[in-house]
Amino acid sequence: xxxxxxxxxxxxxxxxxxxxxxxxxxxxxxxxxxxxxxxxxxxxxxxxxxxxxxxxxxxxxxxxxxxxxxxxxxxxxxxxxxxxxxxxxxxxxxxxxxxxxxxxxxxxxxxxxxxxxxxxxxxxxxxxxxxxxxxxxxxxxxxxxxxxxxxxxxxxxxxxxxxxxxxxxxxxxxxxxxxxxxxxxxxxxxxxxxxxxxxxxxxxxxxxxxxxxxxxxxxxxxxxxxxxxxxxxxxxxxxxxxxxxxxxxxxxxxxxxxxxxxxxxxxxxxxxxxxxxxxxxxxxxxxxxxxxxxxxxxxxxxxxxxxxxxxxxxxxxxxxxxxxxxxxxxxxxxxxxxxxxxxxxxxxxxxxxxxxxxxxxxxxxxxxxxxxxxxxxxxxxxxxxxxxxxxxxxxxxxxxxxxxxxxxxxxxxxxxxxxxxxxxxxxxxxxxxxxxxxxxxxxxxxxxxxxxxxxxxxxxxxxxxxxxxxxxxxxxxxxxxxxxxxxxxxxxxxxxxxxxxxxxxxxxxxxxxxxxxxxxxxxxxxxxxxxxxxxxxxxxxxxxxxxxxxxxxxxxxxxxxxxxxxxxxxxxxxxxxxxxxxxxxxxxxxxxxxxxxxxxxxxxxxx
Amino acid sequence: xxxxxxxxxxxxxxxxxxxxxxxxxxxxxxxxxxxxxxxxxxxxxxxxxxxxxxxxxxxxxxxxxxxxxxxxxxxxxxxxxxxxxxxxxxxxxxxxxxxxxxxxxxxxxxxxxxxxxxxxxxxxxxxxxxxxxxxxxxxxxxxxxxxxxxxxxxxxxxxxxxxxxxxxxxxxxxxxxxxxxxxxxxxxxxxxxxxxxxxxxxxxxxxxxxxxxxxxxxxxxxxxxxxxxxxxxxxxxxxxxxxxxxxxxxxxxxxxxxxxxxxxxxxxxxxx
Numbered sequence: 001x002x003x004x005x006x007x008x009x010x011x012x013x014x015x016x017x018x019x020x021x022x023x024x025x026x027x028x029x030x031x032x033x034x035x036x037x038x039x040x041x042x043x044x045x046x047x048x049x050x051x052x053x054x055x056x057x058x059x060x061x062x063x064x065x066x067x068x069x070x071x072x073x074x075x076x077x078x079x080x081x082x083x084x085x086x087x088x089x090x091x092x093x094x095x096x097x098x099x100x101x102x103x104x105x106x107x108x109x110x111x112x113x114x115x116x117x118x119x120x121x122x123x124x125x126x127x128x129x130x131x132x133x134x135x136x137x138x139x140x141x142x143x144x145x146x147x148x149x150x151x152x153x154x155x156x157x158x159x160x161x162x163x164x165x166x167x168x169x170x171x172x173x174x175x176x177x178x179x180x181x182x183x184x185x186x187x188x189x190x191x192x193x194x195x196x197x198x199x200x201x202x203x204x205x206x207x208x209x210x211x212x213x214x215x216x217x218x219x220x221x222x223x224x225x226x227x228x229x230x231x232x233x234x235x236x237x238x239x240x241x242x243x244x245x246x247x248x249x250x251x252x253x254x255x256x257x258x259x260x261x262x263x264x265x266x267x268x269x270x271x272x273x274x275x276x277x278x279x280x281x282x283x284x285x286x287x288x289x290x291x292x293x294x295x296x297x298x299x300x301x302x303x304x305x306x307x308x309x310x311x312x313x314x315x316x317x318x319x320x321x322x323x324x325x326x327x328x329x330x331x332x333x334x335x336x337x338x339x340x341x342x343x344x345x346x347x348x349x350x351x352x353x354x355x356x357x358x359x360x361x362x363x364x365x366x367x368x369x370x371x372x373x374x375x376x377x378x379x380x381x382x383x384x385x386x387x388x389x390x391x392x393x394x395x396x397x398x399x400x401x402x403x404x405x406x407x408x409x410x411x412x413x414x415x416x417x418x419x420x421x422x423x424x425x426x427x428x429x430x431x432x433x434x435x436x437x438x439x440x441x442x443x444x445x446x447x448x449x450x451x452x453x454x455x456x457x458x459x460x461x462x463x464x465x466x467x468x469x470x471x472x473x474x475x476x477x478x479x480x481x482x483x484x485x486x487x488x489x490x491x492x493x494x495x496x497x498x499x500x501x502x503x504x505x506x507x508x509x510x511x512x513x514x515x516x517x518x519x520x521x522x523x524x525x526x527x528x529x530x531x532x533x534x535x536x537x538x539x540x541x542x543x544x545x546x547x548x549x550x551x552x553x554x555x556x557x558x559x560x561x562x563x564x565x566x567x568x569x570x571x572x573x574x575x576x577x578x579x580x581x582x583x584x585x586x587x588x589x590x591x592x593x594x595x596x597x598x599x600x601x602x603x604x605x606x607x
Numbered sequence: 608x609x610x611x612x613x614x615x616x617x618x619x620x621x622x623x624x625x626x627x628x629x630x631x632x633x634x635x636x637x638x639x640x641x642x643x644x645x646x647x648x649x650x651x652x653x654x655x656x657x658x659x660x661x662x663x664x665x666x667x668x669x670x671x672x673x674x675x676x677x678x679x680x681x682x683x684x685x686x687x688x689x690x691x692x693x694x695x696x697x698x699x700x701x702x703x704x705x706x707x708x709x710x711x712x713x714x715x716x717x718x719x720x721x722x723x724x725x726x727x728x729x730x731x732x733x734x735x736x737x738x739x740x741x742x743x744x745x746x747x748x749x750x751x752x753x754x755x756x757x758x759x760x761x762x763x764x765x766x767x768x769x770x771x772x773x774x775x776x777x778x779x780x781x782x783x784x785x786x787x788x789x790x791x792x793x794x795x796x797x798x799x800x801x802x803x804x805x806x807x808x809x810x811x812x813x814x815x816x817x818x819x820x821x822x823x824x825x826x827x828x829x830x831x832x833x834x835x836x837x838x839x840x841x842x843x844x845x846x847x848x849x850x851x852x853x854x855x856x857x858x859x860x861x862x863x864x865x866x867x868x869x870x871x872x873x874x875x876x877x878x879x
Contacts, residue, residue, distance in 0.1 A: 237610065353613065356611070356612075356613040356614060357610070357611050357612060357613065358611065359611060362611065362614070365614075403614075437660070439658045439659055439660050440658075440660055442657070443657060443658065476654075476661075476663065476664040476667065476668055476686060477668075477686055481685075482684050483614075484613065484614035484615065484682065484683070485614075485672070485680075485681035485682055485683055485684050486684060487657040487658070487670070487684050488657060488661075488684070488685075488686055490658065490660035490661060491660075491661075491663065491664070541660075549614065549681070550680065550681035551681075552681070569659070571659065572658050572659060575656070576656070576657065576658055593705065596706065596872070597705050597706070599679045600679070600706060600839055600840060600872065601650075601847075602648060602650060602672070602674040602679045602681070603648060603674070603676065603679050603736075603839075603840050603843065
């Protein structure tokens with residue numbers, strides 16, 4: 001269909017593209033204001049984006065790459081399933097099938113067509129990560145699931161609102177298949193609200209500027225992102241880069257990746273990756289694509305309008321039946337903290353290796369994190385009501401070190417972490433501490449960001465216990481990995497101490513900030529369900545950032561600063577960085593001698 | 608023409624074709640397309656070398672480091688499973704001596720370069736790693752008019768390996784001797800050369816630390832009463848362990864002999 005050629009002046013272009021960005025952001029704000037769960041209101045584990053009539057990403061606000069990409073696939077699947085004639089004004093579709101477009105069932109997509117003057121002109125899509133989805137374990141992430149049928153409700157696409165009529169029968173059916181109908185119901189309604197906001201804002205925009213101008217602007221936005229990205233890819237020398245990663249649980253699975261860069265194209269090839277698992281770590285193909293898209297977005301396109309233009313130079317090859325392209329009935333519920341993390345690590349690592357070959361892009365290289373751990377909890381709260389919730393700790397991972405600066409301290413993850421008081425007020429738990437974990441960061445010329453460590457126990461729990469689910473990649477290498485000589489971050493752990501002295505210490509008024517004082521029997525929790533009873537303490541340490549470059553080249557004053565802040569111990573300053581700190585001051589001579597001898601020790605090799 | 612390969616490594620096209628080299632000291636690792644890690648200096652340390660919270664990796668993983676064999680810049684650090692072949696943690700040698708800066712008079716010093724023959728042009732051999740550092744040091748010595756004497760193993764005489772490694776750029780007036788022994792004073796030629804030059808201080812470099820260097824330095828200090836300087840980065844051995852135990856042995860020779868042997872680095876050996 002030939003459209004009238006409309007020229008778009010740069011000012012109009014900027015105004016309209018920013019307006020679209022703001023509408024997507026306002027959708028997110030609506031989710032936060034209307035929703036009620038910790039995931040939506042505090043952690044911001046949601047997606048809100050706008051799509052063109054054909055499902056191409058138009059504007060994605062603050063959504064992550066994987067989510068906005070899957071949202072686009074979801075719109076296209078709805079179009080396929082219902083056909084153009086089956087999509088009416090004021091319909092709202094619901095979809096959460098990981099074998100159609102969702103990442104895992106807990107992410108419930110709500111998708112609204114937007115019509116203007118009787119014509120389909122755009123789509124809005126949102127999801128929130130609902131608090132429960134009727135799976136084996138409360139909260140959705142189910143370590144015991146061996147097939148997708150154990151992982152809760154699965155919907156390939158239905159009309160929850162049909163021509164403006166809310167299907168209360170369907171709505172009630174869905175929420176009553178979960179452990180927390182009220183909160184899941186609120187989640188679904190906040191999504192509908194956000195889609196309504198998007199619809200009215202887009203329709204206002206069409207009324208003000210006209211369909212032709214907006215069509216021209218949106219095409220230009222996508223073309224602009226694509227052109228700039230292709231130019232950047234072209235700048236980097238052609239090459240092939242490899243990475244692999246391991247997902248450790250009670251078994252382990254390998255992800256293999258080869259990135260080939262030719263001219264202005266990036267091909268991510270996962271051939272050689274292990275066959276799909278009968279544990280929920282598998283990542284459906286559209287999500288594997290979405291993660292690669294996310295990696296490109298955050299390395300080469302972080303300053304460009306987030307839209308479909310960034311899709312186009314990317315190709316992803318993922319053999320069927322592997323953990324990066326599983327086939328039904330492989331389970332998927334824990335993939336966002338396992339399969340997705342390892343794929344993101346491998347994709348980002350290969351891109352970093354590519355960037356490192358170019359003088360201009362070299363400074364953008366940063367150390368990557370392999371995985372993250374988290375805990376869900378459920379039970380009767382202090383108000384006598386059943387609840388399911390999430391500690392939402394992954395946002396307090398330490399960030400990877402950069403070529404010019406240390407990683408972000410306990411804020412390197414995406415999204416945000418709820419505050420301790422909010423959690424204590426709503427749920428029957430008491431935090432002993434939540435703080436930076438000393439010596440957790442990977443050393444380097446620039447070190448990784450430190451991860452946070454927390455300890456907590458139940459408090460005012462009517463049943464004197466709550467249930468928990470520990471998940472996320474385990475193992476020694478589940479944290480930040482260093483680059484160019486930088487050291488790995490400390491492994492992320494979830495540890496349960498049974499039979500501690502906690503109650504006695506509280507009665508005595510003792511300080512609760514030292515784990516060793518608590519005593520008790522401590523075990524490390526893999527992917528599993530567990531119970532937290534009265535004398536138990538749960539300890540978590542998030543992943544920390546890997547280091548960049550040689551720790552012996554780190555500025556001694558920065559090491560001193562870290563020691564003063566309690567981020568690095570004096571022992572680690574000496575043993576890892578070769579910096580001698582004596583009574584809060586640098587011993588310059590001893591430091592020089594120690595660093596020289598540590599360097600000398602490296603020389604010479606086995607022939 | 609050179610291309611950035613990654614931090615501290617570049618692809619360099621020289622007269623020998625495309626090679627991977629250190630962009631700090633220009634040490635050549637290997638030809639383009641080969642695995643530079645295999646040509647690097649590899650150390651395996653306990654995981655706690657990366658900090659106390661890595662303790663739970665002990666016994667299962669080792670911290671493997673790849674460094675430039677010439678300038679020691681750290682190129683890569685990785686946790687690898689200990690059960691993989693050859694991943695044992697490096698054996699700790701006895702307390703090796705710490706290098707300190709030394710000064711020698713250019714009028715009475717001489718530099719010995721032991722067994723750095725053409726064989727060291729093979730990047731697979733440990734002595735290859737010494738070439739860039741020694742080449743620079745020899746230029747410094749020549750500028751200070753300090754005599755330079757080369758030894759080559761007697762077994763290589765009459766073979767293509769009898770010449771001194773090219774990168775050391777031996778000058779016509781710099782003698783090459785072929786003594787038949789680990790102790791290069793064997794046969795008396797070295798002692799005659801040194802006497803003719805009025806040498807009092809011997810700076811001993813070359814390979815290997817635990818063979819030619821150890822026996823020659825011992826004889827120099829014990830029998831011939833020279834003041835000996837060993838730049839620890841100007842000597843090496845097939846393994847770090849052998850390198851370190853030999854330096855340790857030189858530092859504990861009895862009868863006060865150890866006092867006549869000092870340890871420096873090439874950069875901290877000044878010739879006045």
